Amino acid sequence: MSWDPRNQGGYQGSEKDIEEVIRQAKSQFESFKNKGKGLWTLVIILIIAGIGALTAAYTIQTGHRGVVLRFGKFAGVVSPGLHFKIPFGVDRVIDVHTEKVxxxxxxxxxxxxxxxxxxxxxxxxxxxxxxxxxxxxxxxxxxxxxxxxxxxxxxxxxxxxxxxxxxxxxxxxxxxxxxxxxxxxxxxxxxxxxxxxxxxxxxxxxxxxxxxxxxxxxxxxxxPPDAVKNAFNEVNEAQQEKERLINEAQETYNREIPKARGEAERLINSAQGYALERVNRAKGETSRFSDVLAEYRSAKEVTKKRLYLETYQEVIPKAKDVYVIDSKQKTILPMLDLDKMGSRSGGEQ
Missing domain, CATH: 3.30.479.30 (Band 7 domain)
Structure with a gap:
């Protein structure tokens, strides 16, 4: 390549040399491009694998269930814990809280x-x-x-x-x-x-x-609705008053009826006891009279005197004054004022 003094700053070379330089630069760029394409492919693959690994694992909390859909179709139900699914939208998990009320x-x-x-x-x-x-x-x-x-x-x-x-x-x-x-x-x-x-x-x-x-x-x-609440309250109060009166009447009934029944039972038992006593007494009197009658029939005089003496034994202790009269006395009138005469004479003394 010769130097041209008339060229004050341009490239001193032939047109063929310039094309060679361009061709070499292009060749180097294509070589770098091919090498970069492989690198970017590797990076993309690694990124996709990382995303798949991260989205494939999932956890179901306690009290929940996971419903797995594969391509939108039901594939199963999983329990709480760590699980794995097919990533990239193939499997989708719907979390359902089954214990929450x-x-x-x-x-x-x-x-x-x-x-x-x-x-x-x-x-x-x-x-x-x-x-x-x-x-x-x-x-x-x-x-x-x-x-x-x-x-x-x-x-x-x-x-x-x-x-x-x-x-x-x-x-x-x-x-x-x-x-x-x-x-x-x-x-x-x-x-x-x-x-x-x-x-x-x-x-x-x-x-x-x-x-x-x-x-x-x-x-x-x-x-009741607000429009009729006042009327309903009045009816309710009347019903409550009715219930109160019924309860009071029932309370009185429960108190008085058992008392009356007890009194009736007492009177009936007392009457039955009295009747039993009178019947037993009558039977005893009848038996005693029958015995006395039998004795009287066997010994009339003796029985008569015994009855006479027994009667005196019962009567004399109850008498206030006892008068002994001679059988020859014609009348008892002179003896009736003995107490008065005695008291009068005592007063005069």
């Missing part, structure tokens, strides 16, 4: 949940709580339904919206139970209504194969 409220809503929860009613909840009873009265009834997800597969796939299904069935069962009974029965037999409510609700959900277990049903508030 959920609560659905009817006729009211929790405004501020917590220990001191506040509740509120709105037009929507008022429609839920207004129910017609069997005696054609309107009742404002609030209740709660507690449930848990017993079978996660059935809970997820047997019915479209399990929570809304529970709410719809609960309202239907509540209206059926209250509509077959009077207002007083629902008000006074809450535990019985709770039991019937829970049994009927569980039976319907089992028929749907829902996988839901009803833990409990509780009537929270059973009152």
């Amino acid at each position: 959920e609560t659905e409220a009817f006729g009211f809503r929790s405004a501020t949940p917590g220990v001191r929860a506040k509740f509120q009613k709105d037009p929507e909840t008022a429609k839920e709580s207004m129910i017609l009873t069997g005696d054609l009265n309107v009742i404002d009834m609030e209740w709660i339904v507690q449930y848990r997800r017993q079978d996660p597969r059935k809970f997820l796939f047997s019915i479209h919206d399990p929570v809304q299904t529970i709410r719809d069935i609960s309202e239907t069962v509540a209206r059926q139970i209250v509509g077959d009974r009077s207002f007083d029965y629902v008000l006074q037999n809450r535990e019985e209504v709770n039991r019937i409510f829970q049994d009927d609700l569980q039976e319907i959900l089992d028929g749907y194969d829902s996988g839901i277990r009803i833990v409990g049903v509780r009537l929270q508030n059973v009152v």
Whole structure:
């Protein structure tokens, strides 16, 4: 390559040399590109393997169950613990809490949940709580339904919206139970209504194969609507007064009737004892008279004298004064004033 003094700064070479330089640079770039492509492939493979390893392992917490879907189809249910799945969306796991008790409220809503929860009613909840009873009265009834997800597969796939299904069935069962009974029965037999409510609700959900277990049903508030609450309270007070009077009368009855029965029993027993005594005495007298009669018939004079003396033995001790009269005395009149004469003469002395 020769130097051209007229070229004050440009490349001093032929056109062929420039093409060679370009070709060499391109060759070096292609070589580096091929080497980089292999490196990037390795990096991508490593990243994919790491992501697969991280997403293949999963843990199910205690009290939960995992429902495994493979390409969107049910593949099984796994218990709590560490498990592995096919990554990259082939397997998908839905975590279902099977031990947690959920609560659905009817006729009211929790405004501020917590220990001191506040509740509120709105037009929507008022429609839920207004129910017609069997005696054609309107009742404002609030209740709660507690449930848990017993079978996660059935809970997820047997019915479209399990929570809304529970709410719809609960309202239907509540209206059926209250509509077959009077207002007083629902008000006074809450535990019985709770039991019937829970049994009927569980039976319907089992028929749907829902996988839901009803833990409990509780009537929270059973009152008449606000429009008739004053009239209902007056009727209720009258019924309570009636019950009070009945209870007082029953108390008096329970106190006086046993007393009268005891007195009657006492009189009957006393009469029976007196009758038995008189009968026994009469029988004794009859027996004694029969014995005396037999003795009298065998020895009349002796018996007569004995009876005479026995009579004197009974009479004389009871006499205040005893007068002994001579059999030859014609009258007893002179002797009747002896006490007066004695007392008079004593006074004169």
